[in-house]
Amino acid sequence: MKIKFTNxxxxxxxxxxxxxxxKLIAHLGGVSVYIPRPDHAVIRLYLxxxxxxxxxxxxxxGVSERTVYRAIQAVREExxxxxxxxxxAANNDKNWR
Numbered sequence: 001m002k003i004k005f006t007n008x009x010x011x012x013x014x015x016x017x018x019x020x021x022x023k024l025i026a027h028l029g030g031v032s033v034y035i036p037r038p039d040h041a042v043i044r045l046y047l048x049x050x051x052x053x054x055x056x057x058x059x060x061x062g063v064s065e066r067t068v069y070r071a072i073q074a075v076r077e078e079x080x081x082x083x084x085x086x087x088x089a090a091n092n093d094k095n096w097r
Contacts, residue, residue: 003018005021009021009025012024037063038061038063040070040071040074040075042061043057043063043067043068043071044071044072044075047068047071047072054068054069054072
C-alpha cells in the first residue's frame with residue numbers, strides 16, 4: 001500500500017525512501033525543520049566527490065555552475081587571507097633573523 005505524504009514529505013520520501021520518511025515522522029512529527037541551501041563547505045565536499053567536475057557538482061546539488069565557482073573562489077580567498085596572528089608571527093620571524 002502506497003502511503004500518501006504531504007507535498008514536502010513526498011519530496012523527502014523521494015530522496016531518503018518511504019521507510020526512512022516514516023521513521024523521521026515518528027521521531028520528529030510536528031517539528032518544523034528548515035533545510036538550508038548548500039553552503040560553500042557542502043559544495044566543496046561534493047566537488048571533491050565528483051572529481052572536481054563543476055557541471056556534475058552543480059547538477060547534483062541543484063545549484064548553478066557559478067555558485068560552485070564562487071565556492072572555489074571562497075577557498076582561494078580563505079587561504080590567501082592572513083589573520084592578525086599570522087601577521088604578528090611573520091613580523092616576529094623577521095625580527096629574530
